[in-house]
Each structure stands twice: as structure tokens, then as C-alpha cells.
Amino acid sequence: MNVADSRDQALSLLTAALNHADLAVKLSSLKQAKDILSSLDSSSAAVLFPYVADLQRSPHTLVRKFLLEIIEDIGLRAIEHSAVLVPVLVAFLRDVDSDVVKQSIVTGTHFFCCVLEEMTVQFQQHGKVDQWVQELWMWMVGFKEDVFSIALQPGPIGIKLLALKFLETYVLLFTPDNVYHEKFEATRGSRRTFNISWLSGGHPMLDPVALTSDANRTLCVLLDMLQSASSLPGAVTITIVNCLAAIARKRPLHYGTVLSALLDFNPNFELARECHKASIHYSLRTAFLGFLRCTYPAIVESRERLLRALRAMNAGDAADQVIRQVEKMIKNSERERASREIQSVRDDQASSQAYVLGDVSKKRSMPQDNEELTNSFEMASKRIRSGPNSHSTPPTHINDSGQDFSSVNGASHNFPLSDDNLTPVEQMIAMIGALLAEGERGAESLEILISKIHPDLLADIVITNMRHLPKSPPLSKFGTLPTTQQAVNVNSRAQVVPPPAPTNSLHSPVSTPQLPVTSAATTGSSISDTSTVNNFAADSKRDPRRDPRRLDPRRPAVSVGMSSTPVLEDTGTAMSEFDGSISNKPLSVPVVEDPSVRSMPNIQSNDKIIEGPSITGVEQPTAEGDVVGGQEDIAPIVEINSSSSHSVSPYMIDVDSAELKADAEVKHETDEPLFPESDQEFPGSITESSLDETGRDLPVLPIYVELTEEQKRSVRKSAVQQIAESYLHLYWSDCNETRMALLARLVGQIDADDDIIVMLGKQIVVDYRQQKGHEIVLQVLYHLYSLTVTISVDNSSYSAVLYEKFLLEVSKSLLDTLPASDKSFSRLLGEVPFLPDSALKLLDDLCSSDVFDVTGKEIRDAERVTQGLGVVWSLILGRPNNRQACLGIALKCAVHSQDDIRGKAIRLVANKLYQLNYISGEIEQFATNMLLSAVDQRAAGAEFMQAGSIDERVETEVGSGDASTSGSQLPEPRDSGVDSNNTESASNSASVVSFPEAQRLISLFFALCTKKPSLLQLLFDIYGRAPKIVKQAFHRHIPIVIRALGQSYSQLLRIISDPPQGSENLLTLVLQILTQETTPPPDLVATVKHLYETKLKDATILIPMLSSLSKNEVLPIFPRLVDLPLEKFQLALAHILQGSAHTGPALTPAEVLVAIHDIVPEKGGPPLKKITDACSACFEQRTVFTQQVLAKALNQLVDQVPLPLLFMRTVIQAIDAFPTLVDFVMEILSKLVSKQIWRMPKLWVGFLKCVVQTQPHSFPVLLQLPPPQLESTLNKYGTLRSSLASYASQPNIKGSPPRSTLAILGLANDSHMQPQQQQQQQPHMSNLHSSDTSSVRGATPT
């Protein structure tokens, strides 16, 4: 099918679509037509476009909607022919069907972007725009107007939402995103890559200024709609919030505006109509969470506010989660960057310089890197905010930072003369003049920019103005100085072009002679000095505060360069100074005075301002470029460059320098309207109200007053004083940061010996939390500190004094006013730029020294100590440079004489600090020294030396070196404790340590042992030589350690397997603790057994293990156990009988008794006395060694051959203890008779005693004795005879004993002999008897 055929077919299809009655046919025809049109090349298809457009008359919604799709599909591909189609889009915006309108908006939006892009491309490529595009564009502008009115006027909400989306798109298109350009190109679809930053101006339709301000107006429309949300449906409100959030996230330039609008937005309004409030609330929450996800600095800086807002809507958790995610991301990117930097430093630096330079390069290059990384974090907010501006600054600016960067990276550069740059202040001054000359348009820009100014620079400029005011009295020299000319010039401009209301106030300060413009132009060198210093301060304020650890190393390096700045008078010196230096490079720029050197367009314009007549030429463009942060600067740049006779530097655009410039502009504009009073207060020290008046009645210039140094001082003083006095009445919490920055600078100018600073400190603390006290204090301190390190020597000393004074005052006031649980003090010390000795001293006092209240009574608040130690801890973690000093404080507290302080400090040291590997060695050393000092009786003297050394260390670390005399004499802290000095001093002092003293010294070490068991070795090593008191202290502490070690006692096992000489007691104690209430583990048992078998023959150590030993293991050592002192044996006995849960007791009680009896005293075993004692010990435990037990044991024993020596003794004891055993004992006795007991002399005595003692039960046994033995017995114990005889004479018995026995009893023949014999025997026997029984009884006291 050829083209013509296709065309014809399409035409007929289109006609059918329009005219056919059946909708289905219409649609299918349309579809086919669309396919054909798509297949045709654009020019052929274009012929049919009028027919396509004709379809808009169709009454059918679906047809019209489909038409729009066709238009989008084919029109965008043949944009040059779509002039016929575009009007359809505009017409459909008023269609009755909302679907058609919606589709029309969508299609129109795509056309809008497409046309815009086409136009830009044409203009860039050919320098002109084709007529057809211009026509299309006019349609598109009409389309835009219509969509805007849809958004604003009531109508179907679905359409409205799309219109709002178009508004968002519009704002995005015409707000520069250059910094983030790459990112967007990468992430967006091809259609919408257009951005205003492509435009360079020059075409009336593509005027960036107009378009941008249009975008700003559009944003304002959205913001206004938000304001009036009460009358809007919920869906619209939510969409507005979402659109604003999207704009803020994608265009940082608008972030501030949008954020404050959203924060101020209160959805709890009384609704004109019902809408779903929870969802509106939630849309805010979603927006804030989305902001938190962004990592560009403006947003990061507002994190606190976001978090506050989110917490207020109960979304704190979600917020924290987002922040954690983001920080993780940032950390990753930072790590990457850091490694890259290190790499580059390594590559470029000579090795000797590597370290220092590395540091510097990190500082200098970081921001630049950040610019590249769009999602960077540490960038100062001003960088970002002005980011978009930077794009528009002339490339020449870049030299500065480009140069800076490269010099940092090592290749030493000579300073290119041409690349001097303006300080932000100067740039602002130049800009404001230009902006004012702009008239209305400039005013508009000013207004927008005011909301985006960074407080630091603003404050800098105010201060700069103050400083330079007196030098150029304007009225007297009118017309002669360039200054005045300029001022008048600007002034007259301001009058000629009557600005709109807001601008009026802006103008007022400009017209006064104390303008930065003047000062910048005339006193270049001094200005640059201030502004760079301030600038530096501003910088230093941010970076280091984020990470205080980085602060100190970097600071000195920078300060070298800084301090040299003010001294420099001309370019020559500056050059020579700067040649070798790295960090000061940017500083030199403003110092350069010689106009011939200036190639920068900016400076050119500046020069021209001074010259007066030529102002207009340069000012106009500059100002133009300034509208809304100067996005449209590109056009002016061209002009400037051409007017400049100097070559443009080849360096690429660098955001850093550019942004400084932009910043300057921004700041300058804002500072006047906000702070007219600070400007003018200075010369006249007029009160605020009068100032305001002056501000309003602008044309009258205040009378210039030349002040003496003295007066100046007093004026500064009174300024601060007023602020301090009225502090409570000011609402700092809702004031902007500028006020703080300003206050910081004012404080920086007052004299060191003034008490105002003290007063101010006190005032600030009064309402610390509500009033943003922390932020203010930090501002002031950072500023003072920056002065300390940057200004020349004499000045720095006074600001150092001021710094210290202020810090101390605030710290003390914080401690006095806030409760100990408050974290402000800790936060303050953690975040200040530098901690002077006195602050550390304060901390030290807080932790350990006695505190006295006003009445001189000693007060010690345990919570304060906790607070102090908490601060110490956080400082150790966060401030490496103060680490030693803080560690000193902590350690000092860890050996404090008061238990509670010591306990807290030890917990801190052992649990937290000791885990930090960079100080663990030191802690260990200190603890060891303390321990040794206790053991070696070095007592108090040595300890004080230690404490002293800590104090001195503190000084040497922190102090400026004045303290080095005492420091050099320090005993090396890492020396192992026992050195001759110490011992000597110890011998001089009282030699015996008291128990509390010993505890004080050793507690820390014991606490460390729980963390590091290997330290236990030392304890065992020195135990032997420790004095008794110290040993007691050891005993007190060791259980805690051992228990804390729990299962991880492998170290302990090693010690147990080879205990040092003299540590036996300790070892025993340890074993006892280890086995208490638990079964000793096998490895421990094995170790101890091995020890017993090899080295240590003392059975004592086995006692704790006994319960785990088996019978076979216990029996061999049993004699040894018996041989131990009685108490130990009793303990051992308990262990043996207790046994373990698994195996039961090693020996039963009966077995124990048998075992005791088995010991043969002669064989080098324990003496007989020990054995009897052991027996007695058993009998004492009547609950264990019961009747049954005894009977069992005796039964076993009686069968032994030979009978155990102590057998009879035991029998007697048994019967004594349990009289009911008597029958059993009689059986034993008769067994013994049958064993011919009389043949065993030692036992025979016992036998007889027993018999006598147990009469009359023993009579039957007696009667069993053979007559000779009976005879001798009766002879021995005469008393027996009669009772035995009377027993035997009983009829039932009389028959059984043999006759010979009866004969002995005299029952056989004559019985008269009996009494006689009895009388003979009695005295002897009774003696024996009584003594024997008593001895038995004595042994068994039961």
C-alpha cells in the first residue's frame, strides 16, 4: 500500500469516525486510522491533521477522548505539524466531560514540555526560534493559563488534581536544578529532562528571569491554596501537600519556603466541608518523612525541626527509622569518599608532608566533593541553597577553588595573580547595589531570597559594617570619595525607581553611608580579613560540630594561614606568604588590592560601581541575574566577560567559589531588612525604637560620630549587655539563627575582663532548654574559638580568656540550675570546639572533689558524680584530644576513698572504658600500679603520686605547654609500677595499709579481672607477699570475680594447675567458690587432682572436689584428709557424704567409719589422736551417723581381722550416744568373746570397760567368758562380782553357765568368800571405772 492509498484510507476512516451513527464503528475506525497515521511519515500524516482535529466536534465522549490519545501519539512525533492539533487541546480544557478534560491536561502537559524543549534546542543550536515553534508556544502559554484557572476555580476535583500536578510540573521545569541536574537526567523519562537551567536567555520567549519568576508565582499559588485549605476538599489539600513536597524535594531552592509553609499548616481548621482530616495529617507526615530521606544539606539542617514535627504527630519511630537508613547511606558514601581522598593524597603528596596535607585536603576538598555527590551530607546549607545559583556564575570564579583544590593535592602552585576572588561579603555588596538598581524586579528577587539566607554570613556582614563604619564619614567628604559617590548613586536610584512596599525597607540601609557597599569598595583589605575570618568561623562552626573529633587536628593547620591574613598589606607579600601554604589560599584573594590584577567580572563591576558613571552598564545585568538567587545570570555573565579585558580562566565551573558569591548576595540583601538596628546602633548607640524610626524615615542620614577606642568598647559592651539583660524577654526559640550568629560576633568584640560575659552566660542558662540556649552558647563559643585561632597573637589571648570564661560560666550555671539528670552539660562539653583546662578541672571537681555549698557545708550528690562520670565517658568517646585528661579523672575516681564514687567510677571504667582498646592498656597499667602499691605497702604516698601524675598529665595534654616543667618529671605512666621512687616514698609514709585503704586500691583491679581473666595471674603471684589486711581484702573481692567469670575460667584453670608460691590459701578459696552450690566440672576436678598429685601435697585443695570423686578415688586419700586440721576434715567429711547429684556420695557414713578405723597409725599416717578426733567428729553428726549407721559399721568392723585398734572405743562411744544400741552391742561383745578378745590386750581393756559400763546387760556376756578371764575380770572390777553372782544365781540362769564359772562366782560351794573379795577389790576398781567412763564421756559429750 503506498502512501497515498494509506492516506485515503485513513481519511475515510476518520470521516466514518465522525459521521457514522454507531459508536462502536466510530471507535474501531478511529483505531484503524490511528494505526495508519502512526505508520505514515510525519509530513504525510500531517496532511490529515485537519481532519483529525475536526473530530473534536464529535458529540461522543469516547471519540473525543480517543482523539486526544491520537493527538498525543502522532502529534508529538510530528511536532512541527501539530499547530493544527494543539488548539484542540486548549479547546478540550473546557469540555463538558471531565475525562476529556483530564486527558487534555495530560496530553497538553506533554506537548508543553515538548514544545519548550524544541524551542530551547533550536535557540541553542541556531540562535533563533522558528516561527511555528513560537506559535505553538503561544498556544501552550494559553494552555497553561487555562490549566491554572482550572486549578484555582471550583470544578470537578479529578480535573483539579491534574491541574495541580501541572502546576507542580511547571514549577519544576522553571526552577533551576543544575546542581542536581545529572541526577535528574539519569532518573527521569526523556520527556521532561528540560530545565530552566538550560536557558541562557536572550530570547524574549525564553527569558529565564520571567519564566523563573513565573514559576515562583506558581509556587506561591500552591502555597496560597494551602492557606485556604479549609475551603478545599480533602483530596485537593492532600494533592497540594504532595505537590509541594515533591517540589521541595526536587528543587532545594524552594525547600525552605515549602517546609515552613507545611510546618505552619494546621489541618485542624474548622472545615467548610467535610473532609478526611486524618489523611491530610498523614500527607504532612509523609511529606516530612520524605524530606528526611533527602540528604542534601538544607534538609539535613532542618532535621531537628522535621523530627520535632514528626514526633508531634506520633511519627517519631518512623522518622528515626528513616534517619537510620539515610545515615547508613551517608556513611557508606562518606567512607567511599574518604578512601578516595586518602588515595589522592597518597598519590600526590611527598611522603613527609602527607600527614598534614592529608588533613588539610580533607577539609578543603570535602565541600567540593559534596557538590559532586548530590546527596552529600556535610555540606553547609548555604552551599546547597545557593547551589542553583552557582551554575550561573561566570566560570572565571572557579579559578579560586580549582586552584585551591589542586594545590591541596600537592603540586605546589604559584599563585595565579589573576584569580583573586571576592569574599562573600563583597560579592553581596556588589549584588545589592545591582539589585536595587533593578527596581521592581530586583525587589521581587530580594523578597524571595530573603527567606533563603544563611544566618552566619548575614551576621558577618552586619559585624563587618559595624567595624568599618567610622572609617569613612560620608557626609563630610561627599563627592570626593568613591564611597560616597557610590552610596549616593545607589540612593538616588532607589529614589528614582520607587520600589514596592517590601523593598522600601530594603533600601533604607543601603542609602545610609555605613553600607557594606562602601566599606567593601574602599577598604578592601580589612574587609576581606574580617569576612574571611567570619567565613571561616561559619565553616568551622559546622563541620567540627558534626564531628568534634576532627576539630583539633585540623584547626591548627588552618590557623597558620588565617592569622597571617590581616598582616598582609599588599599583593606581593601575600604571594610570597602563600606560595608554600595550602590552606590560606582562599584568604589571599580578597587581600589583593591592585585593580589591575582583577580579572573577575565581579570585581570589575565592583570597580565600576566605585567609579560612578559606568555603574549602569555593569550593574544592570548583574542585578538581573540576581533575581531568585541569580539563576538567570548566564546572560549577564556574557556581558561582563566581554567587558573584562582579562582572559577568562580555563577552569571549569566550581561550585564552591560560585556559591560563596551567591551567598554573599543573598546575605547582603537580607541582612538589612532584618537588622537595621544592629547596623545603626553602633555609631550612635541609639535604642532600638529610635532606630526603627530612622529606618523608616530613610532619607535622613544619621549623623556620623567618630568614636574613640574607649567609646567603641563601651558601645559594644552595652550592646551585649542589653541583649543579656533582655535575654529573657526575647523569644530565641522562634527567632532565626541570624540573631544567634550576631550575638556571637558581638560577644567576640567585647573585652575579656568584662563581667558581661558572665552575666550573659547566666542569663542564657536560666531558660536553657526553651530558649535554644545550647545553640546560642555554641554559636558564641565557636565564634570566640575561631577568633582565638585566627587572629594575631595578642588578640587571640583575650578571646581565649573570653572563651574560657564564658564556657566556665555557662557550665557552672548549668550545673547549678539543671538537675543532674539533665544532659545539657554533657552535650555542651561534648560539642564545644575546645575544652580548656579549667573546664576539665570543673569536671574533675564534679566527679571527685568535695563540693561545698554556700554555707561551706560539704555536699555530695551521688547523682552529680554519676553525671560527671557520664560526661567523662562521653568525652573519652567523643574527644580524643581530651581523652587522657578525662581518663585521668575517671581513674582518679576509681580509687576514690568514698565507696559510692569509687563504685560508680569502677563500673564506668571496667564496663565501658576498658572495652575501648585505645585506653585499655592504660587502665590496666593504672589498676596494676594501684594493686601493687597496696600489696607492697606503698600505701598513701604512692597513690598520691599517681593521682598527681594524672593531674599533671591532664595539664600537659590540655595546657599550652606552660605546665611542661612539672610534666617532664612525671613518672612514666606505662612504667610497671614498682620503681624505686615509689618504694622509698612508701617507706617514709605510714607503712601499714588499712582495710578500707586496701579495698580502695585493689577494687579496680578486681573489677578488671572480671573483664580480662588473665589478670588473675598477677593476683595469685603477689598474694603470697601481700600483708594480711590486703589478703583479707583479696578474700573479700575474689568471690565476686570468680562468680562473674562464670563458666569462662580457662585462665583460672591454668593458674590452678600451677599456682604460684604462697597462693595456696587464695587457691583454696577460689576452689571453694568454684564448687559452691554446684558440681565441679570434670576439667576442674582433673586439674586439681593433678595438682595434688604433682606439686601441692596439701589435701585441703581437694576438699571442694571430694563430692565429685568416686569411692575408689576418695579411699586412698582418706588418711590425708583425716590428717588435716579438724575443721577441714569436717568440711571434707561433708563433701564426701554430700556427693554429687549424679553419682551419689562417694562414701556412705558407714563406709566413712570403716575407713577411719582402717587407718593404721603406725604407717606414717596421721597420729592416733587425729583418728580419734575424726571418729568423734563423726559421732557429733548424730543425724548422719545414726544408730543404724553405727550398727552397720560395727558389724563390718567386728568381722575384720585384725580388729581395728579403735574398735572398742567406738563401741563404747556408740553405746554412749545411742543407749538403745545395747542389745546390739551385747551381740558384738559376745562375738568378741568368741574371738577370744582377751588375747588382744589393747582391745581387752576396752572390752572390759564396755562390759562394766553396760551391766547388767553385759552379764550374759561375762558369763560366757572362760573362767580364768572371768576371774581376772572380777578381780579387776570387784563390784561386778556380787551383782553378777546374784544374776547368775537366778534360777533360770543358774543352770546354763559351766560349773567352773559358777565356782568363781562362789555359787558352786561357799558363797561367803564373795563379800570379802568384794571389799578387797572395790577401791581399785571404782577408781578405774570412774576414770574410764569419764574419759569416754568426755569424748562423747552427747
Place this chain on the structure above:
Amino acid sequence: MKFRYAMVCSSNQNRSMESHYLLKKQGFDVSSYGTGTHVKLPGPSLREPNVYEFGTPYKHMFDDLRRKDPDLYKRNGILPMLKRNLSVKLAPQRWQDNAADGYFDIVFTFEEKVFDMVLEDLHNRDQVLLKSVLVINLEVKDNHEEAAVGARLALDLCEQIEAVESWEDSIDDIMISFENKHRRKLMYSISFY
């Protein structure tokens, strides 16, 4: 049924699938997704969940769990749930990777976190189609019973949305009356494709 629906929960197993199942049965044009990084199913203990990649077929999970501990997973309803799921579609899908599935008119989420993630994800897409999308969060606890209740509520809501001429005009009323009727909190937002 004029709209395309998406049901979104974190793992695209329980809540989103329950309502996917129900709406599908009622003839809605519906898809379902999860926003998590992985698909997580309960395991033998709280600390040992069964973790799968999105895209792993339900059948695979079913077999896997049946092999591991059929009693446990039958008892806690996981196997029946997977069986239900595999009758609805092949495998769990991740919301963040669904760009190819075209645009949806209405998206239901069943958890605030998921709601946030869907909105953040939509924000990060190239919003070139300029097609508005209504995202509704209906808080539903992640258990079988609640999921069933939640699905019915979602269906109810969908029917109401279908019933009106344009949801943009009546969404506030729908939300408020639904909340009053069911005593359930709702949340909606509007984004664009």
C-alpha cells in the same frame, strides 16, 4: 468495574492475597504485591522465619514447607494459605518492581509502613503519565482471621468507590462514612503515575 486495583502488604502472602482472592472472585481487575525486601513466612520459632525471594512460586514454598514440617505448617495455617495463593497467581510480586505492570487506579495497603513505602516509591518514579492514583491504607493485623475481615472491608470499600461517578469528588465522604460504619481507621493519599 472501571478501575484497576492493587492490594499491597509486606510479603504478598496473607493480607494482600486474601483480598486479591476475594476481589478477583468478585470480578475486579486486581493485582497484589508486597513491599518487603523478602517474602517472610513464620517458621518453627520467631527467630527462624522462612525467607524467600519475591518471585518464588507459591507452589515451591508449599512444597518446601510441607517437606520441612507438614504438621506445624498445617496447624498454623501456612500451608492452606499457600494453597489458596497458588490458586490465585504464580508467585509473590514486589511492589517496587511492578513498573511493567502498568498503572493502577486504586491501591490498597494494609499496614502503615507499607502505605509509606508505596507512597515513597510512587514519588520516586517518573511521574510522566500524569495518571492519578488513590492509595488507601486499611490497617489489618497480619493473621488469617483479620486478613479475612480486612479483605471483606476492602471489597466493601472498592464497591463504594466503583459506585460513585468520580472518586476524587467523593473520597472524603466515602472515607468518613466507612470509618463510622466499620469503626476502622482509614488513610488515603493521592499520587501520580
